[in-house]
Amino acid sequence: MGGDTVVTMSLKFMPTDITVHVGDTVTWKNGETIGHTITSGEWGMVNESTGLRGEQTPDGMFDHALSPKGQDGDTFSFTFDKAGTYLYYCQPHLTMNAKVIVEP
Numbered sequence: 001m002g003g004d005t006v007v008t009m010s011l012k013f014m015p016t017d018i019t020v021h022v023g024d025t026v027t028w029k030n031g032e033t034i035g036h037t038i039t040s041g042e043w044g045m046v047n048e049s050t051g052l053r054g055e056q057t058p059d060g061m062f063d064h065a066l067s068p069k070g071q072d073g074d075t076f077s078f079t080f081d082k083a084g085t086y087l088y089y090c091q092p093h094l095t096m097n098a099k100v101i102v103e104p
C-alpha cells in the first residue's frame with residue numbers, strides 16, 4: 001500500500017497530475033489559509049492564457065471541503081480501488097484542475 005500527497009498552493013494543486021497504483025491512498029493537504037474543495041469530476045475548456053477552466057461536471061465520487069491550513073479538516077484522503085484516470089477540481093477556483101492516474 002502506497003500513495004502520494006497533493007498540496008494546494010497558490011491556487012494550484014501541486015503536483016497537478018500524479019500517478020499511483022490500485023489500492024493506494026492519495027492525501028490532499030491545504031498549504032494555504034483559504035479553503036478549497038476536492039471535487040471529483042470532468043473539467044475542460046481550459047483557457048490557454050488564463051488557465052481558467054470553462055466547464056466542470058461533478059461525478060459524486062468525492063467532494064470534500066478542505067479547511068484552511070491549520071484548521072480541522074485541512075487534509076483529505078481517498079483510496080483508489082480501480083485503475084483509471086480520475087479528474088478533479090476545486091469548485092470556487094477555476095485554475096485548480098488536476099488528475100490522479102491509477103495504474104493496475
Ligand SMILES: [Cu+2]
Nearest residue numbers: 036037090093
Ligand atoms: Cu481552491
